[in-house]
């Protein structure tokens with residue numbers, strides 16, 4: 025059993041069996057309020073899957089404050105259970121969902137970009153092209169930021185159609201992790217995909233008051 | 235069976251720039267592990283919330299591991315998890331809240347979401363060398379994030395806010411005046427160093443909200459932004475006149491103004507409420523001049539001063555764990571899992587989201603559960 029947690033876009037917690045069967049799929053539609061809802065979602069999923077072997081974490085990209093809630097919760101849960109975490113790029117979960125849905129209908133999925141809001145008039149996007157032999161989405165361009173107005177031109181250049189994600193499935197995050205584990209592959213670093221430095225400027229001289 | 239008047243509690247504190255993990259057994263301190271991101275904020279001249287929140291996420295797991303190792307306990311031994319729900323920086327608090335929920339669900343243990351400010355008071359009960367904390371007591375909490383005067387009738391059930399800062403926290407005022415004097419961050423120790431050779435009576439800087447006309451509605455409130463502006467104006471006028479700025483005198487006089495107003499208002503509260511006890515807490519208590527003046531003037535006023543060990547005065551997880559341990563010993567039920575971070579949590583809310591449907595961990599003990607006050 026693998027527990028999946030993603031708070032890059034809403035709050036989602038799921039549990040799957042190692043063969044991919046979904047045992048629990050909990051989510052909150054509220055794009056905010058991650059800290060408020062994650063405990064109850066986690067408890068429900070953990071009740072359905074009481075002995076997970078791994079915790080898959082969506083590492084973003086996504087709005088930082090919410091993203092961190094899921095990562096902090098997932099790491100602490102794994103620590104408490106004494107099981108390892110499996111970091112997964114959140115866009116990989118979206119991409120696997122798109123590719124599996126098309127595979128079910130027999131549709132041929134063109135090269136596509138998973139696009140999510142990155143605030144500050146920017147989008148985050150990653151480009152995918154089909155599934156590989158491990159059943160994982162082939163990520164041909166890692167997550168990057170683009171000004172909103174430039175995105176379509178960039179995607180045209182990359183030959184990718186645009187897929188705007190409105191949610192990330194924690195079950196798909198868990199399934200990506202299961203397939204990565206089966207293949208012995210690591211898909212993401214242990215740290216969040218912030219893509220942006222903290223937006224601060226060094227202290228300037230104090231303003232005059234007289 | 236575990237006696238719940240001495241529960242083993244792991245506390246998580248992430249309200250500002252210190253990632254604090256504390257482990258207590260009742261009133262016994264087993265670990266006070268702190269990872270600070272202060273150095274990362276130094277070049278910005280103040281705490282940057284996003285930098286602090288990132289640092290918390292990085293520091294949490296190593297800090298939990300370190301605290302468990304120091305305490306010599308395993309996570310499976312823990313009776314309850316405690317976490318700061320507020321007040322503090324929202325994004326920073328949420329990292330701790332998420333981690334606490336993950337841990338509590340994984341261990342299937344009760345979770346106590348508590349108030350950071352009341353935690354500062356609870357730090358006192360971990361001081362094994364001090365006698366029992368007596369009630370009521372006035373508490374003055376001073377740090378880079380808060381400046382509050384409280385009347386504590388019972389740590390777990392009755393804390394009243396007498397006053398707080400209307401603008402900058404006292405620690406923030408130290409940081410800002412340090413910058414005016416071209417001293418590095420954090421300002422507290424730098425101002426102290428600069429003030430060592432200065433004359434605290436050289437310049438009469440204003441004492442905020444201390445006029446007779448302030449007594450009606452702001453008797454126990456603080457304001458430090460006017461003081462900061464007065465220091466800035468004084469320095470500018472000297473620079474404009476081509477005179478060298480006597481940094482030592484400015485630093486000593488500024489510090490005296492802050493210390494004077496803090497101690498005066500705290501002792502005024504002691505007198506008005508007939509409470510001969512004053513508890514000091516918060517990181518600014520590290521300021522020796524503040525401690526000295528408070529002790530000297532309190533002694534003259536017949537007020538007994540309690541100061542927790544300094545490593546328990548700065549933000550830490552041990553005080554959060556200690557407060558939860560007292561709540562458990564008082565028979566309080568755990569919190570639900572449905573609380574969030576509350577950056578402006580009022581001090582009267584000692585515990586957040588107490589679950590009416592839960593059973594208190596100490597319930598089995600019935601009337602033998604120890605209350606804090608008698």
Ligand SMILES: [Zn+2]
Nearest residue numbers: 377379516549
């Ligand atoms: Zn504090």
